[in-house]
Amino acid sequence: MARRRRLSPVQTGLRGRCPACGEGNLFKGFLKFQEECEACGTDFRDEDAGDGPAFFAMFAVLIVIIPMAIAFQMVTGVPMWLELLIWGPVIIGLCLFLLRKLRGVMFNTAWRRNAREVPAKDMKQ
Secondary structure, eight states: OOOOOOOOHHHHHHHTBOTTTSOSBSBSSSSOBOSBOTTTOOBOTTOOOTTHHHHHHHHHHHHHHHHHHHHHHHHHOOOHHHHHHHHHHHHHHHHHHHHHHHHHHHHHHHHHTTOOOOOGGGSOO
C-alpha cells in the first residue's frame, strides 16, 4: 500500500478534491465519485460515503431552519401554505448544497482512515 500524505479530509472534502493529492476532482457529476483521480491516479472504486452525508445535511439544515420558520410564523402570522412555499425550497436548496460538501468530507475521511465495507462473506456468524 502506498504511503498516504497528510492532507486534511475536511479541506479536501469541502473543495471536492482527491484525498491523496488534493488536486484532482473527487466528483464526476453532482454526487457521483470519479473512478480514479485524474491527477495522481488513486483508485476510488471501492470507496463509499454511505448515507451519513444525507443525515448530517438534513439534521444541520433543520436545526437552523425550524427555529427560523417558527420565529417567522410568530412575527408575521402568514398562512401555513405560504410558510411551506417559502421554507420548502430553502430547506431543499440548503440540503443539496451541504450534501455534496459533506459527501466529500465523509468520503475523504473514510479514505484517510482506510475504512472499507466488509463483504457479507467475510463476516463471522
